[in-house]
Amino acid sequence: MAASPVMRGNWRVYHHPHIDSTNLEALRLAGREALPWTAVLADTQTAGRGRLGRPWIDVPGRCLLLSALVHSPPGAEGLLGPAMALAATQALAEMGVHGLAIKWPNDVLLAGRKIAGVLAEGPVNGLIAVGVGVNANGSADDLPEELRDRATFVSREIGRELELGALADAILEHFERHHYRLMAGESAAVVSALRDHDCLAGREIRARSGGRVIEGRATGWTEDGRLAMIDSAGAEIVLDAGEVTLS
Ligand code: BTN
Numbered sequence: 001m002a003a004s005p006v007m008r009g010n011w012r013v014y015h016h017p018h019i020d021s022t023n024l025e026a027l028r029l030a031g032r033e034a035l036p037w038t039a040v041l042a043d044t045q046t047a048g049r050g051r052l053g054r055p056w057i058d059v060p061g062r063c064l065l066l067s068a069l070v071h072s073p074p075g076a077e078g079l080l081g082p083a084m085a086l087a088a089t090q091a092l093a094e095m096g097v098h099g100l101a102i103k104w105p106n107d108v109l110l111a112g113r114k115i116a117g118v119l120a121e122g123p124v125n126g127l128i129a130v131g132v133g134v135n136a137n138g139s140a141d142d143l144p145e146e147l148r149d150r151a152t153f154v155s156r157e158i159g160r161e162l163e164l165g166a167l168a169d170a171i172l173e174h175f176e177r178h179h180y181r182l183m184a185g186e187s188a189a190v191v192s193a194l195r196d197h198d199c200l201a202g203r204e205i206r207a208r209s210g211g212r213v214i215e216g217r218a219t220g221w222t223e224d225g226r227l228a229m230i231d232s233a234g235a236e237i238v239l240d241a242g243e244v245t246l247s
Pocket residue numbers: 020021022023024045047048049050051052054056064065066067107116117118119131132133134
C-alpha cells in the first residue's frame with residue numbers, strides 16, 4: 001500500500017512500485033473512501049487486467065499503468081473508456097508522437113499496431129475505475145512472439161523514450177476535460193474528437209460481438225459510443241461491445 005497520495009493537478013495520485021492491478025486498487029479505494037478524482041499509478045502489475053478477461057502484461061518500469069476513479073456519467077457510460085483512449089492519444093500527440101489512431105472501442109494504435117488499451121470497471125459506490133495501459137518504452141523482444149505483428153511500443157516507433165510521469169499528467173488532464181463534458185451532457189464534443197482519430201470508418205471489418213462474427217463495413221462511432229456498421233447483407237447493425245479486426 002502506498003504511503004499517501006500526492007496532488008497532481010486536481011487528482012489525488014497514489015503511486016505504487018508494484019500492485020496486483022491499478023484498476024482493482026482504485027476500486028478498493030472507492031469502497032473505502034468513495035472519493036472521485038483519485039488516480040492510481042504503478043510501475044508494474046502482478047495481475048494486470050485486459051478486456052474480455054485477458055491479462056495485461058507490462059515491462060516493469062517501462063509502461064504506463066494508470067487508473068482514474070470517476071463518477072459514472074449518466075447516459076454516457078459507454079464513452080468513459082473511449083474518452084480515456086482519446087486522452088492518451090492527445091497526450092501522446094502533444095509529446096510529439098504522430099500517426100496515432102483509435103480503434104473502437106478504446107484501443108490506441110501507432111503505425112497500425114496497438115500501443116495502448118483501456119478497461120473501465122465498476123461501479124463501486126457510484127465510481128468507475130478507468131484504467132489505461134500504454135506500451136511506452138520497450139523493444140520487440142519485450143513482446144510475446146504471437147503479439148509482435150499486432151502490438152508495439154511507442155519508443156520503438158519514434159526512436160526515443162517517453163517520460164512516464166509527464167505522460168500520466170497529460171493523460172489525466174485531458175481525461176478530466178472529457179469527463180467534465182460527459183457529465184455536462186456535452187458528449188457530442190468527445191464523439192467528434194473520437195471520429196477525428198477513428199481508423200475504422202469506411203473500412204471492411206470483422207466484428208466479434210455477443211458470440212457472433214459479423215463481417216461488413218464500419219460506419220463509425222454512434223453518439224453514445226457504440227460502433228455502427230453495415231453487414232455483408234446490407235443490414236445496419238450497432239455493436240455495444242466486442243472486438244474488431246480489419247479484414
Ligand atoms: C485491453 O485489453 O486493451 C485493456 C488493457 C487495460 C490495461 C490497464 S493497465 C492499468 C489498468 N489496470 C489494469 O489491471 N488494467 C488497466
